[in-house]
Amino acid sequence: MRLEAWGLSLRPEAFRSKCEEGKRALMERPNEKPHRILLLPGDGIGPEVIREARKVMEAAAGRFGLELQFEEGLIGGAALDATGTPLPDEVLESALAADAVLMGAVGGPRWDNLPPNLRPETGLLRIRKEMQVYANLRPVRVFPALATASSLRPEVVAGVDILILRELTGGLYFGQPKGRFAAGEEEGGERAVDTLAYSRREVERIVRMGFEFARRRRRKLTSVDKANILATSQMWRDVVNEVASEYPDVELNHLYVDNCAMQLIRNPRQFDVLVTENMFGDILSDEAAELSGSLGMLPSASLGDPGRPGLYEPVHGSAPDIAGQGKANPLAAILTAALLFRYSLHAEEAGAAVERAVERVLAAGARTADLAREGEPVLTTAEMGDRVMEALLAEEGNA
Numbered sequence: 001m002r003l004e005a006w007g008l009s010l011r012p013e014a015f016r017s018k019c020e021e022g023k024r025a026l027m028e029r030p031n032e033k034p035h036r037i038l039l040l041p042g043d044g045i046g047p048e049v050i051r052e053a054r055k056v057m058e059a060a061a062g063r064f065g066l067e068l069q070f071e072e073g074l075i076g077g078a079a080l081d082a083t084g085t086p087l088p089d090e091v092l093e094s095a096l097a098a099d100a101v102l103m104g105a106v107g108g109p110r111w112d113n114l115p116p117n118l119r120p121e122t123g124l125l126r127i128r129k130e131m132q133v134y135a136n137l138r139p140v141r142v143f144p145a146l147a148t149a150s151s152l153r154p155e156v157v158a159g160v161d162i163l164i165l166r167e168l169t170g171g172l173y174f175g176q177p178k179g180r181f182a183a184g185e186e187e188g189g190e191r192a193v194d195t196l197a198y199s200r201r202e203v204e205r206i207v208r209m210g211f212e213f214a215r216r217r218r219r220k221l222t223s224v225d226k227a228n229i230l231a232t233s234q235m236w237r238d239v240v241n242e243v244a245s246e247y248p249d250v251e252l253n254h255l256y257v258d259n260c261a262m263q264l265i266r267n268p269r270q271f272d273v274l275v276t277e278n279m280f281g282d283i284l285s286d287e288a289a290e291l292s293g294s295l296g297m298l299p300s301a302s303l304g305d306p307g308r309p310g311l312y313e314p315v316h317g318s319a320p321d322i323a324g325q326g327k328a329n330p331l332a333a334i335l336t337a338a339l340l341f342r343y344s345l346h347a348e349e350a351g352a353a354v355e356r357a358v359e360r361v362l363a364a365g366a367r368t369a370d371l372a373r374e375g376e377p378v379l380t381t382a383e384m385g386d387r388v389m390e391a392l393l394a395e396e397g398n399a
C-alpha cells in the first residue's frame, strides 16, 4: 500500500491506524485475489477527475481491507493521438480481463472533424458494446446541501432519489443501416440514416433489471417510451407488461418520453426507477442531472450479465474548456467509484462510506466552481478529492 498516493493532508497517525485496520481485515482473508481495476482517464478533465477517484478508492481500500490492483490504458482522443485508433485492441483485452473499468471522459474539439470511425466517441461506444454492458445505471440524488444549487426551486428538488436505467448497447446508437448516402437530385443529393431497432431479448433483460432494482428500492417502476409513434416502443411496452406479471409487488406505470421530460422538472419526486431505451435515456439523464445541481455530480455504472466486468463512467463529458485548470468537479467520478465498489467488487460498505463522505464534505460547505454560488469559496479538483478522502478516513465508528 503506497501512502503517498493517499495525499499529504492526513495526519500520519490517521494513516497508520487506517492501514492497520485494513491489513488486519486482509489477513483474515489471505486467499483473496486483488481486484483488478483498469483506469481509462481519456480526454479533457478525465485524467484529473480519475486521479481524485483513485485517491479516494485507495483510501477506502485501506480502510476496508480491499486489495486493489490498478492498470491504466488509453481511450478516446488520447488513444487516437498515441495509436491512431480510439480504442486499441489491447486496451479492450485488458478491459475484458479486469474486474471493473473506470473511465474518465472522451472527446474534444481537436478530434471533432475526423471521420466517424476515428472519433473518440466511437471508442466509447465500442467498449460499451464489446463489454456487453447493456444496463446503464444513472442514479440521480439531490444531496441536502445542494438543494439550492439546482436551477429549479429547492422545494421541487429536495429529497429527489431517482435511478435512471438506460439501455446502452442497442437502439439508434448501433442500429444498421447507419450513415450518409448519396441520393438523387430531388433529395438534394444526400440522405442520412440511423436505424432504431431492438430485439425482444434486448428489451426483456433491461426491463427485468428495472423491476429488480425497483423491488430493492421504493417498488415503483416507470417505463418510458414513445409507443404512440414508434414500433420499437410498442414492443417495449408489451414486454414491460408481460414481465410485470412476475413483479406484482412493483407498481408500474408507462410514460411517453415527452411527458416524462416535463414531469422530471415538474415533480421529480414522483419517480423511483425509470427504465428506458438508449437515446431517451441519454437525453433524460442530462436533464435529470440538473436536479442534482450540476452534471458534475452524476455517476454511472454500466453492467452486463452477472460475473462480467462493469464499466464505470461519470455522466459528464470531457469539458475541454476547463481541462487542466483544476476547476473540474471530481465528485461524479468519486461517486462512480462508489458504484464500482458496490456492483463490481461487492464491497457495499466501502461504496456506502464513500457516498457518506461526499455527503459530509458537501454539508460542510465544500464546493467546486460548478456548485459554488456568488461569494462562496471555491475548491480545486484536488482539494475536493482531499476533502472526501479525509472525511472517509475520519469517519467515527468505522468498519
Ligand code: IPM
Pocket (backbone or CB within 6 Å): 107, 121, 124, 282, 315
Ligand atoms: C453519455 C454521453 C455519450 C452518449 C457520448 C459521449 C457518446 O453523452 O454517456 O451520456 O451519448 O452515450
Ligand code: MG
Pocket (backbone or CB within 6 Å): 282, 283, 286
Ligand atoms: Mg449523454
